[in-house]
Amino acid sequence: MSAPIDASMSEPMNEVQLPLAGVLVVALEQAVAAPYCSSRLADAGARVIKIERPEGDFARGYDTAVHGESSYFVWTNRGKESIALDLKRADDLALLERMLARADVFIQNLAPGATERMGIGSAALRGRHPRLVTCDISGYGDRGPLVKLKAYDLLVQAESGLVSVSGAPGEWGRIGVSLCDINAGLNAIIGIQQALLARVRSGRGSGVKVSLFDSAAELMAVPYLQARYGGRAPERVGLRHPTIAPYGAFACADGHDIVISIQNEREWADFVGLVLREPALAQDPRCATNAARVQHRAWLDGKVQAVFAAHTRAEMIGRLASAQTAYGSVNSLAELIDHPQLRTCRMPVGAQQVEVPAIPWVSEWERGTYPSAPRVDEHGAAIRAEFESPGIVA
16 A cells, blocks of 8 residues: 555645655546546656556547647646556456556546456455545436446537526527536545545545536536525526626727626626716615616616726726626636736657646645646556565455
8 A cells, every 4th residue: 555645635735745755546537527637647646557448548539629639638637657457358457457446546437347257346456455435426316217228428518507507698508618627626636635634544545436426416506596596597697697797898999798796785886986977876776786787687687888988998997907807717728818817837748848736735835837737648658567466466
């Protein structure tokens, strides 16, 4: 077994000591959700061994946008070791068993039942290795009528109702990033870290199960509660808020859109006085409360739009800043790339250096650069040699 997390947690943090240093993660993974989870564990110092099929994780072929490499794969596989195994072969399955005997964490997102059929289901593994933390990531969990349904991100966006509350009226639209995959990966990280902390006290590992559907359904908590207990589901209103006004996007004279948000009556009074420069609106009964403003949204949005349409984005931002009105520009990807608030880290991709968005938390152990994503079976020979003999089991 590798050095337990409880040993590393007792040591003082310094510039080279990462919080998951000494933790061995074996990840039998593909696509996005599980690789996202294990990559962030690697960022925190865990050693992550990625088990790939001989032809490699199919996410390697999603695109070739990053100097010939897949943007998805580069994003979710940095800092890992790769070994290609054919788990239908007895010797490769035995090698995986020896790796798991020394691992702290096992992550897998194969089709439901696949690991059980190979004899490496999570419950069985924890029976053999009591300190092991297991994490199963699936589409719909392990019970219910949809357990065997294939679950890719867009499918779960639709099945969970996320699509029904997103975008503008009219044709359905996909949320523009792999939200269900990302959120499931984040939930898996939380569960794994909690299980490792629980092991400090109990000395025993435990099982974590995360599904894309559960993760998406939890994101839907507010519209779910509104529909179930309030009797009305939120409508799709594009860049408007279904229950707050004014809260949405307004086009400026130079073609740029700005999203504004008014959260309370003090903000409303400042907005009408300093931005719209119509202080009398603060006394108009159609604007007296948020509920009244929502009821008369079309009329109110028209008045707001007229002011925005007469000024450039820079001019409106000046007014919004003076009123301390919350706002955000509707930016393109090109504007994101050049955004002054964007934090990036450099990482190698082949012979090139690329910049990727930094992880969204700042910590004392942040390194500022990321290691590369591995080639298929890049570390296969070394890993096979390391785990050639059974060694010490948990």
